[in-house]
Amino acid sequence: MDAVATTQQGFNQSTVDWRTGDISVDLASLPQYQANAADIDMFRTDGAVLLRGAFADWVESLRDGLQRNLDAPEFYAFPCESTPKCTPGRFFDSYCNWQLIPEYRDFVLTSEAASMAGQFMGSERAQFFHEHAFCKEPGTQRATPWHQDLPYYCVDGTQTASVYVSLDQSPADVAVQFVRGSHLWGKLYYPRVFVDGDSFNTEDGDLVAVPDIDADPDAYDLMAWDLEPGDTIVFDFRILHGTTSGAVTARRRAFSTRWMGDDVTFCTRPGETSPPFPDIDLESGDRMREDWFPVLWERNLL
């Protein structure tokens, strides 16, 4: 299998080809999530909303999928180890493996995630971008640096949603946290390398440095929840989120799927994007190609 190389920014860039070809799905046969209006309002104003137990039935299979990724990272795309040598624990993440890992593929193509994302985005359609899986092993003290997802991506737009499924019990002090309302601040921040929190793409004049939230957490309206397996957080690509560096005492896994709504288009950024799609063959402002990023929900199916 192909080797894993490291780029300038420290990402591990697997050359594993994760695209396996045609995705044909009968949209009308997919299950529909029934979002309630209060939750949708909260997502719009706060930028993130917790849906207790929404994917409890998927926890076992997503854990099995993630275990394949953890056991043999080199066989999958973009495996990242963000725990420096000689520090406790393991902080692993990997993305763009939904066509390689059957449990991920099932979730993407047959769960209510597409319908959930479409309704929260207020979109007519939900187009799938990619998945991203995370694992922090007991002892890990490596914080997930505060960041927004949008500046990492080769897309722009306001109708976006990540559907983040917690796969373990995770107390609020080590779970992912969100700065309420920060998706509406009208700012985009430099993306950061998870291993050391360094900013990159600093040549991009549209971006600024992430504020030092840890220096004065009380100055921010933080949303943090004790999570149970299956609890799901839907959040906007523009919201600031991250974790403390508090030690994780029990395994803490999560599986996120990224969704794009009607106003999302391809965007060329001055630096490297993550994931990189070097052969995407699109111009800024183009709709994302549906052969790579399938449309998996349409509102008229509700």
Ligand SMILES: O=C(O)CCC(=O)C(=O)O
């Ligand atoms: O679970 C975490 O620590 C980070 C999650 C995250 O950054 C994401 O899903 O975008």
